[in-house]
Amino acid sequence: MTRYLVAFQAIVARELLRFTSQRGRFLSALVRPLVWLLIFAAGFRAALGISIIPPYLTYITYEVYILPGLCAMILLFNGMQSSLSLVYDREMGSMRLLLTAPLPRWWLLLSKLCAGVFVGVLQVYAFLLLAALFGVDLPPAGYLLILPALIIAGFMLGALGLLISSLVQQLENFATVMNFVIFPVFFLSSALYPLWRMRESSEFLYYVCAVNPFTYAVELIRFSAYSAFSSMSLLIVVITGILFFGFSVIAYTPARAGQRGRGPSQT
Amino acid sequence: MRLLVLFFTFLLASVAHADRIFVSNERSNTVTVIDGSTWEVLTEFPAGLRPRGITVSPDGSKLYVCASDDNLVRVFDTSSYEELFTLPSGPDPELFVLEPNGRRLYIANEDDNLVTVVDTQTKEVLAEVPVGVEPEGMAISPNARIVVNTSETTNMAHFIDTETNTIKYNMLVDQRPRYAEYTSDGTRLFVTAEIGGTVSVFDIDGDGAPTEVGKISFQVAGVQPEWLQPVGAKVTSDGQWLFVALGPSNRVAVVDAKTLEVEKYILVGERVWQLAFTPGEEYLLTTNGNTNDITVIDVASQEAVRSIPVGQQPWGVIVAPGIN
Numbered sequence: 001m002t003r004y005l006v007a008f009q010a011i012v013a014r015e016l017l018r019f020t021s022q023r024g025r026f027l028s029a030l031v032r033p034l035v036w037l038l039i040f041a042a043g044f045r046a047a048l049g050i051s052i053i054p055p056y057l058t059y060i061t062y063e064v065y066i067l068p069g070l071c072a073m074i075l076l077f078n079g080m081q082s083s084l085s086l087v088y089d090r091e092m093g094s095m096r097l098l099l100t101a102p103l104p105r106w107w108l109l110l111s112k113l114c115a116g117v118f119v120g121v122l123q124v125y126a127f128l129l130l131a132a133l134f135g136v137d138l139p140p141a142g143y144l145l146i147l148p149a150l151i152i153a154g155f156m157l158g159a160l161g162l163l164i165s166s167l168v169q170q171l172e173n174f175a176t177v178m179n180f181v182i183f184p185v186f187f188l189s190s191a192l193y194p195l196w197r198m199r200e201s202s203e204f205l206y207y208v209c210a211v212n213p214f215t216y217a218v219e220l221i222r223f224s225a226y227s228a229f230s231s232m233s234l235l236i237v238v239i240t241g242i243l244f245f246g247f248s249v250i251a252y253t254p255a256r257a258g259q260r261g262r263g264p265s266q267t
Numbered sequence: 268m269r270l271l272v273l274f275f276t277f278l279l280a281s282v283a284h285a286d287r288i289f290v291s292n293e294r295s296n297t298v299t300v301i302d303g304s305t306w307e308v309l310t311e312f313p314a315g316l317r318p319r320g321i322t323v324s325p326d327g328s329k330l331y332v333c334a335s336d337d338n339l340v341r342v343f344d345t346s347s348y349e350e351l352f353t354l355p356s357g358p359d360p361e362l363f364v365l366e367p368n369g370r371r372l373y374i375a376n377e378d379d380n381l382v383t384v385v386d387t388q389t390k391e392v393l394a395e396v397p398v399g400v401e402p403e404g405m406a407i408s409p410n411a412r413i414v415v416n417t418s419e420t421t422n423m424a425h426f427i428d429t430e431t432n433t434i435k436y437n438m439l440v441d442q443r444p445r446y447a448e449y450t451s452d453g454t455r456l457f458v459t460a461e462i463g464g465t466v467s468v469f470d471i472d473g474d475g476a477p478t479e480v481g482k483i484s485f486q487v488a489g490v491q492p493e494w495l496q497p498v499g500a501k502v503t504s505d506g507q508w509l510f511v512a513l514g515p516s517n518r519v520a521v522v523d524a525k526t527l528e529v530e531k532y533i534l535v536g537e538r539v540w541q542l543a544f545t546p547g548e549e550y551l552l553t554t555n556g557n558t559n560d561i562t563v564i565d566v567a568s569q570e571a572v573r574s575i576p577v578g579q580q581p582w583g584v585i586v587a588p589g590i591n
Contacts, residue, residue, distance in 0.1 A: 042489070051558070057573035058562055059517065059534050 007103050008111040015115030018085065025081065029123045030130060032077065033070035036192075037131055041066055053194050055228035063136045068222035069191025070131075071124045071146070075154045076214065078120035079161035080182055082112070086165035087173075099252065106249045109162060113245070116161070117154035124150055142225035149224035152234070153217035156241030160213075163244045166251030189215040190222075213240040286545055286589040287345065289330055290554060290561055291318035292578025298332060299577040300348065303545055303586060306563065306575055312348045315341045320362040320405075321583035324387075325369040330587065331387075333360040333374070340374065340385070345587045355392050357383040362446075362583075364405040364414065371429075373414045375402040382416050382425075384432055394432035398425045406447035406456065413475040417444035417458055424458045424467075426475060438477050440467040445497070446541075450524070451504040457483075457524075459497035459511060466497050466511055468527060481527045483511070483520075490516045499541035503548055503566070510551055510564075512539040519553055519562075521569050533571050535562035540581070546588040554581035 019025065041063045050065055052058060089095040098108060128143065138146070164177055186192075188209050195215070199206035209215055213236055220233040286303030291314060298314040298321070301307065315334025322331050323345060330343040333356065340354040340363065356363075357376035360383075364373050371393065374383045382402060384394040399418025402425075406415040413435070414427040424447060426436035441463020448457045449471070456469040456477060465484050469477035485495040496514035502524055503509075509522040515538050521531040536555025543552050544566070551564040555574070561581060562574045 052560075052574055058571040059536055059558075059574060061534055 003103060004107055007101060007108065008114070011098075011108070011111040012115040012118065015082075015085075015112070015119060019119045026123070026126075029074055029077065029081075030127055033073055033127050034130060034134075036066065036070055036073070037063055037136060038134060050194065053196070055223045055226040055230075057226075061136075065194075066192055067128075067131060067136055067138065068146075068225055069189070069218045071127065071150065071221050072153055072157075072189075072191060072214065072218040073186055074123050074127055075117075075120045075150065075157045075217070076182060076186060078116060078123060079154070079157035079159075080164070080177060081161075082116035082119075082158060083161035083165035083168070083177070086112070086162070087168050087170070090165075091170070105252055106245075109245070109248055109252060113155060113158045113162060116158045117151055120154045120158070121147070121150050138225045139227065141227055145227060146221055146224045149220045152237055152241070153220055156213060156217055156237045156244065159241050159244035159248060162248035163251065166248055185212060185214045188212050189218055191215075191218045213237065216240075287587045288543075288545075288552060288561070289321055289323070289345070289585050289587065290577045290581045291321040291332055291583040292559075292580060293317055293319055293556070293582040294580035295578035297578045298330070298343070298348075299581070301561075301575060301577070303589065306573060308575065308577070310348060311578055312343075314343070315339070319582045320360065320374075321585045322363065322365050323585050323587045324365070325367065327587040330585075331363065331365065331372065333363055335359050335361055335377075340372065342387075352390065354385050354387065354390055355383075356385065357381055357392075357395065361403055362405045364407045366407060366411050366429075367409065368411070373405055373407065373416075373427075375405050375416055377401050377403060377419075380418070382414070382427060396427055396432050396434065398427075398434065399423050404444055404446040404458065406449050408449055408471070408475060409451060409453040413471075415447040415449075415456060415458075417447050419443045419445070419461075422460070422463075424456075424469075424477070426477060428475075435475065436477060438467075438469065438479065441465045441482075446499050448500045448502055448509075450502050450506045452506065455502075455506070455524070457500050457502065457509060457511075459500050461496045461498055461514065464492065464495050464497065466500065466509075466522070483509075483522055483527050483529065485511075485513060485516075485520055485529060485532075487513075487516055487518055487532050490518070498539070499553075501542040501544055501551060503544075508566070510542055512542050512553055514538055514540065517555075519551070519564065531569055533564055533569060535564070535571055536560050536574055541583045543584040543586055545586050552584045552586070554584050556580045556582065 216233040216236040223230040288301040290299040297311045299311045300309040314332045316336035318332045320333035330345050332341045334341050338358050340356045342351045356374045359378040360374045361377045362375050372385045382396040398416050399421025401419035402416050404417035416425045424438045425434045428435040440458045441460030443462040445461045446459045458467045465482050468481040470480045494516040497511050499512040501510050509524040511520040518532040535553045536558035538556035540554045553562045560574045560576045565572050
């Protein structure tokens with residue numbers, strides 16, 4: 001058991017070290033949602049508020065609406081950043097070293113996932129603090145109540161990152177991941193606009209949004225922030241999280257990892 | 268003896284009820300009743316054609332509703348919601364104000380440029396006071412000596428002496444004055460001007476004479492100035508806070524009634540029109556005409572806490588105190 005904890009501790013410490021040494025990553029993790037909150041929201045029907053939809057009990061400004069979506073966006077980007085670091089590890093050869101550790105593969109990947117979630121949750125709280133300073137806040141209890149939702153959503157999105165990292169061959173391909181994963185996942189969700197509004201424009205896009213697990217991660221965070229509970233969101237996020245993680249574990253077989261291990265990049 | 272105590276406890280419990288909120292719905296021709304503690308809609312009953320102005324008797328037992336297109340005031344029992352009687356009002360009654368003792372009702376007749384004075388007991392018209400064009404806003408000084416009427420087209424606040432039923436003072440205000448509101452000590456009066464986008468502030472001397480002391484303007488980032496249309500207004504009984512409904516800007520402005528500085532804007536439903544406090548001034552209620560709901564504002568935190576769907580195009584709101 002001690003071996004497990006030592007490995008867990010080492011992987012988390014490595015991720016934290018990597019995060020703290022990359023100030024640019026932390027800064028961009030905060031600046032990205034702040035740009036959405038302060039610039040995009042200001043220009044996008046911020047003034048007259050939006051209609052009441054659960055879990056809100058009254059009218060809210062657009063900034064207030066997108067706040068949970070931006071928290072989920074941080075977790076999504078963080079999950080992808082973690083997957084980027086795994087691709088980097090694979091190129092540098094340290095991935096092979098990690099996966100040859102005398103511990104089950106799932107434990108190593110779970111430790112990696114936990115480390116990523118921890119970093120992601122820290123980023124979300126830093127962002128919420130900044131947002132509150134700009135006058136966009138949650139109900140006081142919401143700051144505590146969103147924690148379990150952030151962890152669960154963070155696991156699901158981190159597992160998605162793990163899965164993607166098992167499919168991406170090279171660092172250069174990460175731009176493709178940005179274009180074909182992050183943006184569609186983010187925009188085709190309830191993060192920036194309520195689904196009923198999407199339905200007004202396109203029934204097809206509405207259904208795409210409705211089957212996007214990211215939508216449920218956003219709603220799980222949104223409902224928790226307002227002391228409400230969305231069992232449907234929880235169920236979908238947990239199930240998809242388990243599926244993503246399961247597929248990642250399968251994808252990270254030693255044979256596959258070996259096949260892809262290329263050693264240090266020649267470029 | 269114990270049985271007797273139990274019986275009376277049961278009796279008291281059975282008559283106890285929470286504050287009831289009454290909302291006049293201009294388009295659905297109804298009044299919606301909401302429980303003031305659970306915020307649940309209790310019922311919605313017919314209230315004549317185009318119900319707008321709404322108030323309750325000082326004892327909370329009678330509900331007065333201006334049925335504008337019926338050209339009369341309908342009076343309902345606040346417990347059974349049954350119509351008790353009607354009062355003559357003159358044509359197109361829009362807003363009215365009840366004397367603090369509940370005896371006389373002063374009604375603005377929008378189409379006839381009159382304020383009609385009606386005795387609520389004899390149900391007779393006592394006087395008709397000619398005022399400016401399109402009278403609307405009505406307020407009464409706490410000592411009941413002056414009734415203020417605002418006329419939308421004349422852009423004036425008319426100060427009517429309630430002893431003689433004649434105009435004693437006229438004050439010019441900004442375009443389309445909609446509503447007037449005295450502080451509870453009667454030393455200050457606020458008059459909202461819808462098109463002018465301002466609230467005129469008057470100090471009132473012992474004789475009821477007004478002196479203009481300031482004007483409040485509004486500005487909300489991202490909202491066009493012409494949408495900032497002050498309509499209903501309410502001031503807290505300690506005279507500290509003035510709340511102003513800003514119509515199509517979907518905001519209620521919170522104004523420091525002493526410094527006349529706007530402190531905050533609270534987002535509510537669309538076309539916020541009239542306001543009412545709950546009896547302890549714990550909450551402020553707003554009617555939102557275009558979104559067919561009312562918004563409940565927590566007065567202490569100055570935050571909107573919930574919105575409740577009502578009938579079509581809610582116009583006025585009033586609260587009948589509960590029995591504890």
